[in-house]
Amino acid sequence: MLAYPRVVAFLQPDDVSNLLREATEIEILPRFRNLSEGEVREKSPGELVTAADEAMERRLADGLVALLPGSVVVGEEASSANPSLLDLLSGEAPVWVVDPLDGTANFAAGSPVFGTMVCLVRQGATVAAWIYLPVEGGCLVAERGSGAWLDGTRVEAGPAARPLRVSLNTKFFPPLHKEHIEATRPLFDIRPGPRCAAMTYTQLARGELDVALYYRLMPWDHAPGVLVYQEAGGSAALLNGAPYSALVHSGGLLLAPDVETWQRLAALFRAPAL
Numbered sequence: 165m166l167a168y169p170r171v172v173a174f175l176q177p178d179d180v181s182n183l184l185r186e187a188t189e190i191e192i193l194p195r196f197r198n199l200s201e202g203e204v205r206e207k208s209p210g211e212l213v214t215a216a217d218e219a220m221e222r223r224l225a226d227g228l229v230a231l232l233p234g235s236v237v238v239g240e241e242a243s244s245a246n247p248s249l250l251d252l253l254s255g256e257a258p259v260w261v262v263d264p265l266d267g268t269a270n271f272a273a274g275s276p277v278f279g280t281m282v283c284l285v286r287q288g289a290t291v292a293a294w295i296y297l298p299v300e301g302g303c304l305v306a307e308r309g310s311g312a313w314l315d316g317t318r319v320e321a322g323p324a325a326r327p328l329r330v331s332l333n334t335k336f337f338p339p340l341h342k343e344h345i346e347a348t349r350p351l352f353d354i355r356p357g358p359r360c361a362a363m364t365y366t367q368l369a370r371g372e373l374d375v376a377l378y379y380r381l382m383p384w385d386h387a388p389g390v391l392v393y394q395e396a397g398g399s400a401a402l403l404n405g406a407p408y409s410a411l412v413h414s415g416g417l418l419l420a421p422d423v424e425t426w427q428r429l430a431a432l433f434r435a436p437a438l
Contacts (some may be wrong), residue, residue, distance in 0.1 A: 175231060181303045183227045184280055184296040191219040192265060193298060197274045204272050207244055212268045217241055220264035224282065228260040232284075235260055240384045253383065253410050259285040261410060263384035267360030279362030283388040288411040293388035295362050304369060306395040312369055319369050321398040322421030327353045328374045331364055336379040336414070341435040345377065348432060365389030368419055369396040375425070377433060378417045383410040386417060393419055399426040403434055 195203065195216040203215035218241050225237040236252050239262040243249045252259050260282060265271055267278035276299035283293040295304040304319070306312040312319050330352040334342045355373060358364060367373035369392050378386065387410040390400045400408055403416035418433060420426035 179231050180228070180282060180292075180294050181296070181305060183224065183231070184282065184294060184303060185298075187220055187223045187227065188280060188296065188298045191223055192216045192271075192280075196271065196276075199272060207241075212272055213241060213244075214265065214268060214272055216271065217265040217268055220280065221262055224262050224264060224280075225260075228262070228282070232258060232260075234258070235284075237262060238285075238383065239264060240382070243384075250383070250413075253285055254288055256287070261285055261290075261383045261387050263362070263388070266362040266385070267358070270359055277358050277360045277363050279360060279366075281362050281365075281384060281388040283391060283410075285383070285387060285410050288409045290387045290391040290410060293391040295366055295388055295392055297362060297366060302366075304366060304392050306392040308391060308395070310395065312392050312396040314370070319371075319396050321369055321371050321393060321396040322374070323371075324374045324421045324425055325353070327351070328425070329353045329355050329372075330375040331355050331357050331373060331377070333357055333376065333378045337416070338435075341416075344436055345433055351432075361385045361389055365392055368393050368398060371421075374421050375429060376419045379414060381408075381413050381415065381417055383413070386410075390417070390419070397421075399423050401426065401430075403430055405430070 199214055207213040221239040221241045225239060229235055235258040237260045238249050238252050263281040265278060266281055271278040279297040281295050283290045292307045302314050304314050334345050364376055390408045394400055398419055398421055400419045403418055418430055420429055
């Protein structure tokens with residue numbers, strides 16, 4: 165039995181993991197707690213970008229295409245400047261989806277809670293994913309149908325704690341729906357969001373967090389993590405019951421440790437009938 169997943173047939177198992185580690189050593193860690201004033205800016209209201217985000221994305225884009233000739237890259241920073249790049253997700257070419265520095269606000273503030281996420285998408289379906297937390301040093305890897313692995317050790321979500329450990333990310337929900345969800349907080353052991361999806365998905369996959377709920381679903385924030393969590397045994401789908409896809413960018417995403425818990429919470433969290 166393999167001690168590590170065959171990530172995809174046309175790549176060596178560690179190709180992408182090694183690229184993430186090497187690029188982080190060059191572009192991210194030297195800038196951690198060492199950013200100059202001109203290396204941080206606001207790209208949109210409340211959204212920061214740093215020189216590390218941009219340099220990391222360029223390096224990963226070059227490296228990933230070299231690993232898989234004929235593929236294309238949809239990166240967070242390039243897509244912020246050119247949203248039409250998202251159309252590549254439904255094209256014929258394999259697509260690397262890249263979040264070069266997830267948790268940018270944490271990174272800029274000197275917090276170690278940040279990471280890098282990459283996945284390979286084919287016609288909207290995520291087929292392989294990587295989540296790297298450089299301060300912890302671990303790299304989660306998943307291939308559809310082959311499980312989720314952390315540095316060669318298989319990880320499994322659950323079993324769920326009682327009360328459920330829950331992260332409710334309600335910021336982007338419509339106001340009435342948000343109010344409905346917020347009213348459920350007393351039912352759970354609410355965990356503060358780390359402002360870093362890479363960390364949240366790692367906690368879910370390790371069984372350190374039971375449930376997470378999101379509304380805004382940009383592919384670089386969720387396509388890698390959803391596959392990792394599903395391959396760790398978790399249940400993930402849109403609140404309306406539809407399967408998650410990198411082509412869907414809003415509408416409510418619920419992650420829970422098993423199908424029964426997912427169904428119960430989906431019924432609880434769905435918007436009430438008007």
